[in-house]
Structures are given as C-alpha cells and as structure tokens.
Amino acid sequence: MLARNAIANLVEVDDVHFSRGERKIFSGLDMQIPRGQVTAVLGPSGAGKTTLLNLITGQLTPDKGAVLFDGRVVCPCSHDRLYAIRRQMGVLFQQGALLTHLSVFGNVAFPLREHTKLPEELIRQIVLMKLHAVGLRTAWKLMPSQLSGGMVRRVALARALVMDPKLIIYDEPFAGLDPISMGVIVRLIRQTNDTLGITSIVVTHDVEETGRLADWSILLAGGKVAASGTPDELRRAKSDLVRQFMLGSSDGPVPFHRPGPSYAEQLLSMAHA
C-alpha cells in the first residue's frame, strides 16, 4: 500500500505533529501531494503554510510523524542523505533569494557548478536554455539589483529548474507582483510543470490565481487539512471556514476580533484597575 502511495504521490505527510514552543502548529497533519500535478496549499496567515514548506524540505524536523519524499523519509536523516533529497527539489522563495554577488548567469549556473563537473561550455548552454524558458535569456549579464521583482522570481525559477528537479515548491509566488508579472509567473508554473513532467507545490493565499493554476488544492486551518479538492470543489464547499476563506469574508469561523473578554468587560475592568 505504502509503495503504491509512493508511486502515486511524490510527497506524503503522515500524522505530523509540530510545535513552536508552547504553540501547536500541526497536530496530526496528513496530506498527499500527487505526482505530476500543481497542488496549491492554501490557508489564512499563521495556518502553518511556511512551516509545512520547511518540513517538506527538511529545514524542520517533526515532533512526531514523518514527511516522505519519493518514498524516503526527509527528516530526521543524515546530512548527506538530506542533501541528496534536496538535489531533487527546487524552491522558489517569496523574494527570490538570488545571490547578490553573482550575476543572473552566475546565479542560474551556481547549482551546476557546485554539484557537477560539467565543462563550462555545456553549463553556458544549459543556463541560456533555462533563461530562455523564463524569457530572460538577454538579461544574463545583469546583477540582481538591476532586476524588477517579477524578473527576480523568473531568474530564481530558472535557477530552481537548472538541476531538473522532481519537485518545485513556490513560496507565495504572487506576492507583490503587478498583474502582468503575475500572469507570467502563472504561465511559467503551469508550463514548466506540464512540459517537464515535474510536481509543483504552490504555497499561497491567493484564491483567484489558485483557481487558474492548480489541479488540486489543500486548505490548512487549525493545524490540520480543513478541506482538499479541485479549486472548483473548494469553491462549492459547504464548510463555513472554507467558504469564509474562498470568499474572503472578514468575519466567520476565523473571527475579525481577536478572542478575549467582551468590550464591556474590558472597559469595566480597566476602569476598576
């Protein structure tokens, strides 16, 4: 059964518990990321989306349970094994995280130069091919400080793709982008996923873009998966929490006011104090 799941799902999160100090982030989280599809991980701020990303990439170790990548436990494992797993992943950070002392070309070539002994001529061809795929072949000479926010993310995508990973994780790829750049990123995520046959996880809270992009959506809330399905299924869900999130309502199961004593009680207690 586990072997069959490992074939169907590239990533499996199995009964994961994780806390930060006293605060419980996940209590028995179970989820599967199907192979070859674009999966959106949605959730309100503080739902643990970035923590989940860190658990999948082995930056954090679960208190209990396991995260499996391609059938192998991600953490805890040895440094060498973790790095061998990470070589099959690409991560696109929210702000790109380009190495500021290297040019666009140097950034995309960086993983190749670190992990392979390919001749410089071949590296040049691979890098230009990846930059061409994201539409920035002619920007190869520029430094990161000369790029716009959208361009930084496209270069970071080229860098994430350069080692031909099995999985690409996008952390809030649409945050702070103009509509054109957003359209470009949506197109690139879909295109790279389909043409290269990789698996993509998009961590976001952008419901609208998720509808255009994702094959499968997972909504995190309260340390568990609150709902999962296609974006259309999520939109039609009856759950109040899912409806509040999908419609962007300010009040509901996630209240507008921070929980605590009533306004009157607080005023009275402050008057007595």
Add this chain to the structure above:
Amino acid sequence: MNLTIRDCLHGFRGFAATFGSFQLFSIRLLPYIPRIFARPLLITEQLYTIGALSLVLIMFGGLFVGMVLVLQSFTTLAEFGSTDSVGAFASQALVRELGPVVAALLFAGRAGSSVASEVGLMRATDQIAAMELMAVDPMERIIAPRVIAGVISVPLLAAIFSAMGIFGGYLVATQVLGVDTGAFWGHINVRVELGQDVVNGFMKSVVFGISASLMAVFEGYHAQPTAAGISNAATRTVVITSVWILLLDFIMTGLTMAKV
C-alpha cells in the same frame, strides 16, 4: 538589590550560552577547513576582499604608529644618551606587540565588521537558506573560505604593519631627529631577534586572525534577520574581537615572559 543579582545572573547565563554556541559553531566548522583547500579560488576571492582591501588602512596605520613611536621615545632615550637605539626600541615594540595587536584591531574594524554584515545580510535575505535548499552547505561555501582567508591575512597584514612602522620610524629618526642611518639599522640588526620577537609576534597574529575571523562569521551567521540585527552583529564583532584580542595578547605575552 534582588533585581541587580537577577540581572547579573541573566547576563552571565546569556554570556555562557553565547560562548557555548560559539564553541559549537567552531567545532562544527572544523571538518570543512581541510575540504576548502580543494577550492583555492574561493579562498583567493576572500583574500582579496578582506585582506587586500584592508592593505591601505594597515599601511597608513603602520606608518603613522611607527612615526609617533619614534617621536615619543626619542625624548626619553635622549635623557640616557641612547638616541641611536630608537630604531631598535620602535622595531621591538612593533614586531612584538603593536604590529600584531593594532593590525588585528584594524582588521576587526575594517574586514570583521564587513564580513559580519555580509553574512548577516545573506541570512536576512534568505540567501543562506536558498543555498541550503540547493544542497550547497553554507559552512563550506561561505564560512570556511572567509575564516581561512582571515587566518592567512592577519599575519601578513601584521608583518606589513610592522614593516611600514619601521619605515615611518626610520624617516622621522633620520630625516627629522638626525639619527645616523647606520646606527638606526645597526641597532635593529643587533637587538631584534628572530625567535624572541619575530616568531612570537607571528604566533600572536595567527591567534588573533583565528579569533577575529571566527567571531565575524559567528556573529554574521547568527544575526537577527533585521536591519538592527545586522548592525548589532557588526558592532558586536568589533567590540568582542577587540576585547578578546587585548585579553589574548596579555595572556600570550605573560606566557612568553614566563618562559624567559
């Protein structure tokens, strides 16, 4: 009163935690040191950035310290009629003490703070996390080359500092104070010993280089990912390294004197 004792305990606990963390960091770095010699280009880049770019400051520093040293000591030596020894006096002071100590202090101010800020900024802008996720170990790629370059640079910079100091002293002694050139160099030749002065000075500068480089990368690597955090890391690097260098200098000088 209670509050003061509690504050002291809290401060001591913080110091112990940081010191322990520094030691663990240094031990964690050890296996990367031999490996990084297989990539000399990374070390060369850092030798240029933190070593060569500190050269002007070190040369000017050495020149003026040597000049002042000769000016200050000349009056005292004149009272004993030994103005010809002014070169030997200044050279010994420079080679044994001032060269290694002042060069290391200037290095901490110029290169140490720059390394701490650079590494801290890399941490704040997720560049270090990105490297880790690309399966590139930042301890090997970022930290080890900077430490090695620092350890190589400081003794070289200390030697240049001392040489410039002696040259500055020579200019003042012979051109301003009228000391004979032959007497100036002759006394240096007789009094400055290879083992006692030069080797001890060299050993000191190696130890200072290790301390300054390790402290800079440690502070940068553990900087809070905010503007204030990076600024604090740079400041702490300069302050802690300076105190550490002066303390180590006292201990090492004490040990050398005990041997004599």
